[in-house]
Amino acid sequence: xxxxxxxxxxxxxxxxxxxxxxxxxxxxxxxxxxxxxxxxxxxxxxxxxxxxxxxxxxxxxxxxxxxxxxxxxxxxxxxxxxxxxxxxxxxxxxxxxxxxxxxxxxxxxxxxxxxxxxxxxxxxxxxxxxxxxxxxxxxxxxxxxxxxxxxxxxxxxxxxxxxxxxxxxxxxxxxxxxxxxxxxxxxxxxxxxxxxxxxxxxxxxxxxxxxxxxxxxxxxxxxxxxxxxxxxxxxxx
Amino acid sequence: xxxxxxxxxxxxxxxxxxxxxxxxxxxxxxxxxxxxxxxxxxxxxxxxxxxxxxxxxxxxxxxxxxxxxxxxxxxxxxxxxxxxxxxxxxxxxxxxxxxxxxxxxxxxxxxxxxxxxxxxxxxxxxxxxxxxxxxxxxxxxxxxxxxxxxxxxxxxxxxxxxxxxxxxxxxxxxxxxxxxxxxxxxxxxxxxxxxxxxxxxxxxxxxxxxxxxxxxxxxxxxxxxxxxxxxxxxxxxxxxxxxxxxxxx
Numbered sequence: 001x002x003x004x005x006x007x008x009x010x011x012x013x014x015x016x017x018x019x020x021x022x023x024x025x026x027x028x029x030x031x032x033x034x035x036x037x038x039x040x041x042x043x044x045x046x047x048x049x050x051x052x053x054x055x056x057x058x059x060x061x062x063x064x065x066x067x068x069x070x071x072x073x074x075x076x077x078x079x080x081x082x083x084x085x086x087x088x089x090x091x092x093x094x095x096x097x098x099x100x101x102x103x104x105x106x107x108x109x110x111x112x113x114x115x116x117x118x119x120x121x122x123x124x125x126x127x128x129x130x131x132x133x134x135x136x137x138x139x140x141x142x143x144x145x146x147x148x149x150x151x152x153x154x155x156x157x158x159x160x161x162x163x164x165x166x167x168x169x170x171x172x173x174x175x176x177x178x179x180x181x182x183x184x185x186x187x188x189x190x191x192x193x194x195x196x197x198x199x200x201x202x203x204x205x206x207x208x209x210x211x212x213x214x215x216x217x218x219x220x221x222x223x224x225x226x227x228x229x230x231x232x233x234x235x236x237x
Numbered sequence: 238x239x240x241x242x243x244x245x246x247x248x249x250x251x252x253x254x255x256x257x258x259x260x261x262x263x264x265x266x267x268x269x270x271x272x273x274x275x276x277x278x279x280x281x282x283x284x285x286x287x288x289x290x291x292x293x294x295x296x297x298x299x300x301x302x303x304x305x306x307x308x309x310x311x312x313x314x315x316x317x318x319x320x321x322x323x324x325x326x327x328x329x330x331x332x333x334x335x336x337x338x339x340x341x342x343x344x345x346x347x348x349x350x351x352x353x354x355x356x357x358x359x360x361x362x363x364x365x366x367x368x369x370x371x372x373x374x375x376x377x378x379x380x381x382x383x384x385x386x387x388x389x390x391x392x393x394x395x396x397x398x399x400x401x402x403x404x405x406x407x408x409x410x411x412x413x414x415x416x417x418x419x420x421x422x423x424x425x426x427x428x429x430x431x432x433x434x435x436x437x438x439x440x441x442x443x444x445x446x447x448x449x450x451x452x453x454x455x456x457x458x459x460x461x462x463x464x465x466x467x468x469x470x471x472x473x474x475x476x477x478x479x480x481x482x483x484x485x486x
Contacts, residue, residue: 059479060298060363151411151476154302156361190459190469198361201300203472206459215459227474 026110029139030235031091033120034104037229039222041100041179042132043074043123044093048083049111055136056083056119059199063155065170067121067199071131071155073168073176074123089115098125098179111139120150120232126164126178126218129155130202132230145235149228154202161189162205162216175217182222184211201227290371292486293399295380297354298363298479300411303470305431306392306478307337307383308354311368312346313375318396319346320449326417328441330381330449334391334417336430336438337383349375357385369486376400380480385431386467389420389445390452392477402484411476414452421445424455424465434466451475 029049035042048056056079057067066078076092083090094107099122109118117136124130132150140146154160158173164183167174173192175183190206207220297309310333312319319342320330329342343351350370358364381393392414402408420428421444430438456462459469 059300060361152474195470196302196360200302200361201474201476203302203470204474206469206472220460225474227476 025113027113027139028237029109029111029118030106030237031109032104032106032233033094033099033122034231034233035099035101035229036231037225038101039180039182039219040127040225040229041098041125042095042230043070043098043125044076045095045099045105045120045122046070046076046079046090046092047094047107047109047118047120048088048090049109049115049118049139050083050086050088050136051115052117052136052138054083054086054088054117054119056121057131057133057135057153057155057199059135059153059201061199062197063157063199068129068155068157068170070121071123071129071153072158072170072172074125075168076121079121087112087114100179118234124152124202124229126162126175126183126223127202127205128160128162128173128175129158130205131155134232139234140236143236145233148232148234150230150232151227152202152204152225152229154196154200156194156197156199159192159194160203160205161192162207162218163187163189164217178218178223180222182219184208184214184217184219186213187217188213188215190215290369290486291375291484292367292369293378293402294365294367294483294485296363296365296481296483297358297380297382298481299358299360299477300479301360301384301473301477303360303433304384304386304473304477305360306358307333307385308339308356309358309364309366309380309382310339310343310351310353311366312343312348312351312379313368313370313372314346314348314377314379314396315374316377316396316398317347319379319381320395320415320417322450323448325447326419326449330391331389331417331419331441331443332439333381334383334389334415335420335440337385338439339381342381346379354382358382367485378482382478384414384473384477386429386433386471387431387452387455388422388424388428389417390414390455391417394480399482399484402482404484404486407481407483409479409481412478412480413475414454414473414477416445416450416452418446418448418450419443422453422455424457424462424467426464426466429466433468433471436466
């Protein structure tokens with residue numbers, strides 16, 4: 001009997017699948033995020049293991065609408081959907097809300113072996129469109145504990161007017177909240193333009209010492225920072 | 238070919254799905270065995286490495302909000318550093334850090350190879366330049382660029398050993414901002430060469446600490462320095478650039 005080319009293809013395809021499935025193994029990452037600041041809060045944290053060609057954000061590139069929603073209002077649902085469609089393994093909101101200054105949260109992310117890179121993002125409050133993030137860190141294959149310092153980025157999607165007015169929806173100018181209750185009111189606004197529309201390193205909040213007026217609603221002795229703003233500790237077993 | 242015939246027989250006589258998988262594996266092993274024989278017969282040795290030398294592609298991404306970067310200066314040289322924390326800046330580095338002009342800096346490097354970008358790198362954008370050498374000793378890498386809306390801030394790295402880079406290897410750094418220590422950070426009219434002011438760049442007088450250190454940032458007129466020509470938009474935090482080197486040859 002003759003083996004047709006079609007049959008050979010089918011047979012080869014099946015055998016490839018057998019070999020491939022034998023290499024798929026889940027991996028547990030134990031992750032701790034520490035807020036290194038004294039006056040800033042992190043909104044619900046999204047951590048995701050994904051393939052090398054996926055990103056939550058990239059510096060020097062324009063923010064996606066999903067990134068903008070996270071950076072301006074702390075809404076990670078769009079990013080979660082995007083990553084889910086890319087077969088990523090994600091952990092959402094491990095702190096059950098805000099991660100307060102100086103606090104840590106620990107959680108486990110179980111990832112498939114195909115998802116070789118790790119990313120993380122969370123909005124910084126109070127800020128207009130500031131976020132802390134990790135972009136596509138190659139997950140080591142060797143067991144051990146790895147520590148990464150994370151920087152604050154500006155999504156480049158909103159002018160940093162530094163007015164706390166509840167504006168958290170994408171495209172609405174303003175800061176949604178200052179969770180510490182330590183911001184002022186009636187500021188004039190630091191600026192109404194955003195000249196750099198790419199994702200870039202945040203220049204920091206300006207703030208002022210005027211709780212009722214001035215340029216900014218933020219406080220220049222509480223709401224500033226220098227990088228790094230967060231520490232990520234990852235233990236691979 | 239004897240093995241191949243026996244597989245045909247098994248296909249005919251083993252219609253169940255699980256048997257087919259076993260057969261498939263057997264079949265694949267047979268195929269790969271044949272394939273390796275063929276490889277030996279047809280394999281041609283890889284061409285010997287070209288004596289033409291080494292080429293690198295270097296990309297700088299400006300991560301700042303409003304600090305254009307002077308054209309990136311790159312050099313390959315012997316084992317040396319072109320600046321050190323706590324040491325006085327060379328005149329070439331002073332010129333680069335105060336005016337963005339890298340020509341003296343590069344000539345000081347005893348560079349075995351050098352190049353300079355062809356334009357200012359605006360915030361949020363990236364620029365790529367190439368550097369090539371035939372010298373086997375040119376394995377240390379330096380890159381530097383000025384943040385032009387400052388008195389004397391620069392960023393880069395110096396004397397980094399790249400001898401272990403194989404072709405197509407990529408190495409990347411996020412880099413911090415240095416202060417050359419050669420000009421006081423007055424931020425006043427006439428002292429900032431960038432578009433915030435269009436002032437004078439290089440002044441050979443050294444009216445500062447006269448050693449290189451990490452930069453403390455700019456203050457700006459929005460933050461209580463009334464005579465500053467800079468605004469809150471010109472403030473920056475580390476890192477200021479992402480630098481990537483790829484060996485291409």
